[in-house]
Amino acid sequence: MxxxxxxxxxPTPVPDEILLEMAKPLIHHRTPQFRKILAECFNGLKELFQTKEDVMILTSSGTGAMEAAISNLLSPGEKCLVVEGGKFGERFREIAVAYGAGVTTLPVEWGKSATPSEIEAALKKEPDIKVVFTTLCETSTGTHTDVKGIGEIIRHRPDTLLAVDGISSLGAVECRTDEWGVDVMISASQKAFMLPPGLAFISLSPKAWEKSAKTKTPRYYFDLSAYRKAAAKEDTPYTPALTLIIGLAGVLKMLKTEGxxxxxxxxxxxxxxxxxxxxxxxxxxxxxxxxxxxxxxxxxxxxxxxxxxxxxxxxxxxxxxxxxxxxxxxxxxxxxxxxxxxxxxxxxxxxxxxxxxxxxxxxxxxxxxxxxxxxxxx
Ligand SMILES: Cc1ncc(COP(=O)(O)O)c(C=O)c1O
Missing domain, CATH: 3.90.1150.10 (Aspartate Aminotransferase, domain 1)
Incomplete structure (x- = not known):
């Protein structure tokens, strides 16, 4: 035995009390009862992301939020730089290619991480790069990236954004979205959030929202402006994954208590x-x-x-x-x-x-x- x-x-283990909370009979999502839970989640996510901006909750696995970052920020033909040192850097490249972006890859030996100066050199060579995509923890190699240092390079460039995949690390390792100048931060429920898979989270800086308003790529379910509009009313544009969001409110409370x-x-x-x-x-x-x-x-x-x-x-x-x-x-x-x-x-x-x-x-x-x-x- x-x-x-x-x-x-x-996925990672889910606390018993959260499993029990999620096993309760369903409520309806357009109710004051659910809006209160959603409001708690929006506040708790801001704290976890260390951002003042809205953190939007998508019903998808983490890849959905990676796709949302690309479709909301890059018009066809616009250039991006993808740090590729493992499976998940590779994924950013594949999505960007699928959306017709111009992709420059910064290849990194698996097990190593890109340095801020390598990013700086790549941006000097191609100053028309609109978005740099990198991964806080490249899960396939267990590698940490110096996002703070990369943020220092990008924050002074008015036409370049920094998008970070924090799917396997946000809530586990130090991550200060606003302070570090991260324009797009992405995470998902099945990692440090201690929940089953099914929710993705994404925040955009004011600079990223500006860019997204000008981006011409067609999008619907992952048009982030719809999520932002709904969030202002403590709501979601489509039927949310209620059960997981109820669990999310619980884990955010646990994390807040621990600090x-x-x-x-x-x-x-x-x-x-x-x-x-x-x-x-x-x-x-x-x-x-x-x-x-x-x-x-x-x-x-x-x-x-x-x-x-x-x-x-x-x-x-x-x-x-x-x-x-x-x-x-x-x-x-x-x-x-x-x-x-x-x-x-x-x-x-x-x-x-x-x-x-x-x-x-x-x-x-x-x-x-x-x-x-x-x-x-x-
Ligand atoms: C760093 C990273 N990025 C992206 C993903 C893909 O996320 P998902 O499988 O939730 O779509 C994962 C999942 O393991 C990951 O660890």
């Missing part, structure tokens, strides 16, 4: 314990600048990472994520994202140790757990 435990970078800076600290501690544990087992991290949302670990030469994650899932109910794209079979990823505490990290590391031992990898039993405990003690 074992219990099922998720250590994947989405956003404490939430970031908790994720740092969980991530640091995971990093020290895998290093103590003689394993290597993939990321040069690891994110506190997810840790990508290179599998030992002799072990196939896919076989390792499958065996863990089948024999202990512990689910890690495998590698994506060209990293398939080479890495596994341990997420410490959302509703996760120190004891769960110790369980994950203990299960990893046992599985590696079963697969013939030589390690000192308890070495990883001990290293993680040391971080928690300090």
């Amino acid at each position: 074992w219990k099922s435990r998720l250590f994947t970078p989405g 956003i800076e404490n939430v970031w600290k908790r994720h740092y501690l969980l991530a640091e314990a995971t990093r020290q544990a895998v290093k103590a087992l003689g394993l290597q991290l993939l990321a040069e600048h690891p994110s506190n949302a997810v840790t990508a670990v290179r599998a030992p030469e002799e072990i196939d990472a896919e076989a390792l994650t499958k065996a863990l899932r089948d024999s202990s109910g512990i689910t890690f994520a495998g590698g994506q794209g060209k990293l398939k079979g080479k890495i596994f990823r341990i997420a410490h994202l959302g509703w996760v505490d120190q004891y769960e990290i110790l369980q994950a590391i203990a299960a990893l140790e046992l599985q590696l031992l079963k697969m013939g990898y030589a390690l000192q039993p308890g070495a990883g757990v001990g290293a993680a405990e040391k971080v928690f003690l300090e």
